[in-house]
Amino acid sequence: MTVSQEQLLKEALLEASPLQVHRKTDYPSMNEQLSGIFSEIKQLRKANDKQMRKAQRVRKHLDVLILDLWVAANYSKSPWRMISLNRNDYTKDARYRKLFLKYDLFNGVLKNLIALGYVEEKIGFFDKAKGEGFQSRIKASEKLLDLLEFDISKIERDPEAPEEETIIKKDENGKVIDYVDDEFTNQMREDLRKYNDLLRRSNIGTDGIDLRNKYDPTCITVKRIFNGESGGGRFYCGFWQTMPKDDRKKLTINGEEVCELDYSALHPTLAYALKGIPVTDDPYTIEGCDRSEVKKAFLVLFNCESRQHALNTIRSEFRIKNAESLLQKIEQKHEVISKSFYNPGFGLHLQNLDAWLAEKIINQLTERGIVCLPVHDSFIVSKKHEAELHHLMEETFYSIANTYPVIK
Template sequence: MRQSIETSSGSVGDREARQMEAHEDASTPSRDIHHDPWLIPASADLMSLAMSILKNLETIRPKTSRQRSNAKERRRDIVMNVVASLALIARHYPEGTRLAISAENTKRTRYDRIGVSREVFMQMVREMEAARYLIRHKGARRQARTTIEPTLHFCHLVSDMEIWFGRAEGAETIILKASTGRDRPKVLIDYEDTAETETMQAEMAIVNTMLGGADIKLGTVPTPAPPFLTRRFQIDNPDEPHTFDQHGRLYGGFWMSMEKTERHLLSVNGEPVTDLDFTGMFVQLAYREAGLALPNSDPYEGIEGLPRAAAKLGISALLCRSGPMCRLPKGIRELVGNAWSAKRLSAALEERHPGIANLFGKGLGLRLMKTESEILLAALGQLFAQGIPALPMHDGLMVPASSEEAAQRAMARASISVIGVALPIAKKRIARPNNDNSPPMD
């Protein structure tokens, strides 16, 4: 959460100086968040501010003799969105956070908000910059996107406001991306709807409606905007058929990236959460793929000299990659240092799991993720039908503590319905301040 806005003259001056230095120096590092074109003000204070800013911009903008009949409405929608985005940064993110936006006037796709053209959006950004509501940092071609951040003036405008956010209708929940090469960003694919995608969209609408009606708090602070989850699928290159059998994991919940040491702050409908996890799910699914019985011991233990966390990352890497592992991924290297090579790690994991060794290096991981996501969604559907909200992770759920037994039953039934067998489930201890308990294995 964002630190309180400092108002002493020294702090204000320091911040303003830093902002102007960053404005002049495009190389200044910052943390960027992606622009959400569907974010809108929901509190009366923030809506009033947005309308006041729009009125100010309309007063000073040059008058044109010809414009579209809905031009003012489009400008209003953009100002509402930008004001909400700047307020979100000002009140809920650390100083220096910027909003990454696309300045390119590209062809419209299903991922764009209807009625909000890139050309008009950037024009309104420039007008808001001139009126001292935001600072714009131009992106470098093929290197970085254009970013914006609230000015000190804007931060003062929202510092004492009651603020919360909503969402305009129409945001896509089923995302399809394609790889464009190693270490290069994936591109969005503008696919055509089918019965399959419409079914998945309806499923995600239920998920988001249920989560949107839940009272989710971090400590005593409600979430600033209703959660909005998406499913992300992937194809190997942009020219492939538009299929939805790879990846499919859920994204968008702030709880998914929280540190484990912060989970004790989470509550749902006034209750602390219980953290439930499918034990060794990725390995379990690989054994199922090979037609073998599930291992009855911790699949990440039992390799002398290899930390459990490194074994977990190593098996995941071997299942996801195509071809042999030639060098250790960075995350594994940080755990094992120079004591292990990629060859030694691969050999040790093959010896530990001979039944699935033939699946290593076959690029199976994205398909296993799809199965994993189907199980999670089946469990969510059962819980939502009972009126129980649940916060999905990639391989587990966090639920109100009183719903632990119901969630365990739903998770077991979900795995049976998708793969024909009940996967083992573990309750993870949630680390709390001033105790010696640490989270158990996951």
């Protein structure tokens, strides 16, 4: 394996997402293919003098594995899926571990698929001394992919599978943490249940978009992620959120063309509003600066721990060479809010505010039966609902900022 191949493999392994356990299909030709692989597993076990117990449940575990590995290979950036080989993770009560799978059945099917050459595996590890580890990864082999002729539109969510946790909390290091539910988390979860039910009943069309190895159109369960004590709360996990704007324009909702409305310069506008100052011009337009570079800089200004941290981030992530000059000009133009720069706590507070805006907008539209697809500070609806969305975005912003935003 060459250096470049090793690097590509490393990147693919790091980009792996967890195995999705809620997939099923009732499509005859796809079921025939799955039945063929199931027959091979039965023959393999018979040859090894192993009895097939709980055949129906074994088949369900097989279907979950094959369907999700096929989706990963064809519609995800990485064909690898993360899996746990720790029996303790296959429990019903853990908040983030509702795997819907039995360890012995899952592990048995996985070993069979590996033995048949249908699945490749990278075994994980855990270094107790360093407290670091690498979760095991699996992917469909070329042998398996050559065998399958699937249609992603024929893969649906298994109604018997448990709902994933939709309210996710992380610590300062980005690791998920457990928490005690209260009336607020319960209400947010119920709101998300209603919203996700509406999404699942709707047809989010992608016919005009090249999905292959980019977007998984079955990822429509939206979740909220909180960071630290209470920061963030943004809406994530909808497949449309990773699309560039040009692709999002090609979406349809229930067969209708869409429009996308965006809060212009939301975070600097909120920072000014918190000081009682309405924004009358574009915060990203600064004489002698490229507007796109100013916008990129603002992505980190409120979230970096120091000015030097911001400089390093702007240079490394955005490849902006004149970072020092750019920051000076931003600080001069926005002196009024500059004391809020380089303050991760304030950055999380801004994320919390924009999440609150999104929550109010999504909940109200859901109550009206209007499908809305959030992309952080912008919202996609059918064109016929554009005026209604615009009015709702204005009034919701005014309710917390006492000033009207610019909406594009």
